[in-house]
Amino acid sequence: MQRNNGAGNADADRSTTVPPGRPGPTRGNVLDRGVRLLRAFRPSEGALRLTELSRRTGLPKATVHRLAEQLTALGLLQRAPAGFLLGIGLFELGELVPVKLRLREAALPFMQDLYEATHETIHLGVRDGLDVIYADKIRGHAGIDTPSRVGGRLPLTCTGVGKVLLAYAGQGLIDEVLAQPLPRLTAHSVTDPGRLADELAQIRYSGVGYDRQEAAPRLSCVASPVLVHGQIVAALSISVPAHQLQPARLAPAVRTASLALSRVLSRAPDNH
Amino acid sequence: MQRNNGAGNADADRSTTVPPGRPGPTRGNVLDRGVRLLRAFRPSEGALRLTELSRRTGLPKATVHRLAEQLTALGLLQRAPAGFLLGIGLFELGELVPVKLRLREAALPFMQDLYEATHETIHLGVRDGLDVIYADKIRGHAGIDTPSRVGGRLPLTCTGVGKVLLAYAGQGLIDEVLAQPLPRLTAHSVTDPGRLADELAQIRYSGVGYDRQEAAPRLSCVASPVLVHGQIVAALSISVPAHQLQPARLAPAVRTASLALSRVLSRAPDNH
């Protein structure tokens, strides 16, 4: 029997998988299948029909039917005229996750300050593996379009928030990132390891990081770390149209907010 | 072994299995148990230890151990020094739920407008059964404390947002609510069905509803409906200290925002 991820550092990589020779007929356990069903839904899509779910998950139709019915009873899915949608129960659970519950609660007022001072789009991001996950984002009517989405992922090296998170994440992770080819989202994405290393050092020196159209064309941003007891827990950023990037004005603003948030978080119950 | 924590509320009631005469030894399927594990977590609590999870769910320790391990591999839980926490994967999934993804995206700029005009706490709520679920909430440093939480529930009849949602929900639901005793959160909560009916009519007439310390002491609010094709989908509100409730100033603001949001949502792809 497989003992499966001893230390379980990285992620997923469920060792189950099909033993090479066999075209495994049944693989996976029930929970895995249920989650696979939920993950079949993507943003900006509507309801999914039973057959489509079956296609995406590779599960037999009868199985999907049974599981989807159970998930619906649990509130994780809901029926729509045109198939299934993710249910409100999933939203309720998601809001209980500490990254959301604690961090956002503390950060929101400072994000509001930043928004009011600049009227630009504000991000709050945390690190998961080699990605940044956006914990929150606020924008007004005029806010610039960004590839980010609350709950969405982007590579650490392609965004301001991500580079800041990486800069303070420790040498081990930095080495790991530099060792493999750097992902590229635009023509401006940093793909030279040496240049990235320099930039990370510069971030640690100044407490501010930049993204110059590295995640999306015409989009730049200024980011700053949120540290608790010397440990990085998140990063804040302001996103602006590339031609309006004014470090002299934005850097102090974002730095001030991140320092103030760091201070608030440092004296908190903090059950980690 | 006692028959699991009752949890007598409506919920589930899966008609399958459990022939009436038998004291079902194990009831519930795998997915149900997994979700029960996730729902054992409550806001403002830290990590839960294996034994505590076992206590709360009524599941044997060995079972909890196995399930928790699987959920961790799936990213729905994560290990902490002091036990388990809800995992970031759950947050990712929660952010894909349509109520969050679509509604919030559209509503946020209008909520920002309201915040900037008043600097009070702004809520966005949707209805689920007889509760309001808060889809979003923004507040600044000075924002008043509220019993609400993003992803949290309160009874429809005890909040401004809730009463507005109820007023437009259709006579069937209104009758259902009026038929049973009305919940009470404070001494000011409306518990007289006749008075509530009047108030709902007044809301439909004016497009604005009030909460006068009915959800929490010293907290009042002004709410207004978001309608798409005549159907209510959400409600917006401004919460203020009770002694500062100024309908003449706040009602037009919240009404304007809700109408503008209604208009935006009415011309959208809207895959329901």
Added chain:
DNA sequence: CGTGGCCGTCCCGCCCAACGGAACGGTCGC
């Protein structure tokens, strides 16, 4: 230093519930 409580982990045989191929009935559009 023994002891007893509580913890997380692991083992393993029992057996039931998950499984899915297949058949069915409804609803379109040609």
Added chain:
DNA sequence: GCGACCGTTCCGTTGGGCGGGACGGCCACG
């Protein structure tokens, strides 16, 4: 009317979920 595709239901098979129990580590006791 016919075929394509849909969601639903049935039911025999079996693999994996199940959990009692054992184990070893870690305290706070006496």
